[in-house]
Amino acid sequence: MFDFQSYVQRRQANPSRIPVRIQNYAYIEDIEHLRQISEHDLIHQAVSLGLRAWQFAEGRKLKSKSKPIDESFERISKAWLETCFTFNHQSLLLKFIPTQRRLFESYGGQDGVFFGLSNDAVNLPSPALKFLFGRGIGALDNGHVPYLTLSRFFDDMTRGLWNFAAQIPDALIHWRRSAEITEDRAGLLASRDISAAIMSMMRMNLDWDNAEIMREIRRYHEGLDVDWGDPEIEKRVKALEIFMKSCIYLRSGGLSMDETDAQVSQIFGIF
Numbered sequence: 001m002f003d004f005q006s007y008v009q010r011r012q013a014n015p016s017r018i019p020v021r022i023q024n025y026a027y028i029e030d031i032e033h034l035r036q037i038s039e040h041d042l043i044h045q046a047v048s049l050g051l052r053a054w055q056f057a058e059g060r061k062l063k064s065k066s067k068p069i070d071e072s073f074e075r076i077s078k079a080w081l082e083t084c085f086t087f088n089h090q091s092l093l094l095k096f097i098p099t100q101r102r103l104f105e106s107y108g109g110q111d112g113v114f115f116g117l118s119n120d121a122v123n124l125p126s127p128a129l130k131f132l133f134g135r136g137i138g139a140l141d142n143g144h145v146p147y148l149t150l151s152r153f154f155d156d157m158t159r160g161l162w163n164f165a166a167q168i169p170d171a172l173i174h175w176r177r178s179a180e181i182t183e184d185r186a187g188l189l190a191s192r193d194i195s196a197a198i199m200s201m202m203r204m205n206l207d208w209d210n211a212e213i214m215r216e217i218r219r220y221h222e223g224l225d226v227d228w229g230d231p232e233i234e235k236r237v238k239a240l241e242i243f244m245k246s247c248i249y250l251r252s253g254g255l256s257m258d259e260t261d262a263q264v265s266q267i268f269g270i271f
Contacts, residue, residue, distance in 0.1 A: 022142045025248045028261045030182040033175035054153045066095035079126045083133035083190045104132040106145045113145050127196035131187035138186025144179050185243050201233050239264045
């Protein structure tokens with residue numbers, strides 16, 4: 001784990017005012033967008049207020065409707081422990097949340113973080129679970145969880161509930177797309193399986209059955225045209241292909257992270 005200020009200085013970006021700690025695989029645009037968000041006092045106040053509101057309105061409900069993942073979920077528990085170990089964490093709090101819509105989510109703020117697994121995720125293969133788990137731990141390690149929690153919370157409520165709350169979602173949208181890249185990299189480091197990454201992305205974003213997804217994964221490996229279902233998925237997969245050539249992923253040799261990020265930025269031209 002690297003200190004935010006020294007890491008960003010080394011990669012020729014402006015240091016942040018807050019002591020965020022990030023990982024060496026983090027996408028530089030994610031770092032920069034998060035720095036910009038953190039420097040706005042209005043957003044800082046709204047995040048603090050929003051997380052307190054989330055805790056009161058949603059956090060308690062989630063905890064009451066959930067149950068810990070224990071030895072009865074042996075395969076899931078094993079994949080979770082192995083992923084935590086990959087990122088030098090002791091076992092983090094993982095809960096089964098039947099009412100959760102997305103496959104896997106991270107929740108919380110300054111008072112603590114927990115992770116939620118949905119009904120639909122239980123039967124995923126272990127490599128796909130590890131990709132999801134790695135993304136979640138990547139979100140934790142790179143300071144994403146409070147913003148993700150707040151962003152989901154605002155998705156479910158009317159903008160402008162508080163005087164300054166309406167300004168948050170737009171600011172978070174620009175950051176969220178770059179944060180996805182950092183989290184995808186963490187997922188790939190956990191699973192080391194591009195097929196698992198594709199499966200997880202498609203399951204998270206498309207209403208497709210397993211047979212349709214496996215058909216497109218086979219076409220991907222055969223070098224045929226793939227129906228990605230969503231152009232953002234294709235971009236994210238291409239970004240992971242570049243990351244697989246990096247020194248971080250290969251562990252020796254490979255592209256520097258500056259070169260890796262520069263190539264990824266060309267795919268996501270809006271940044």
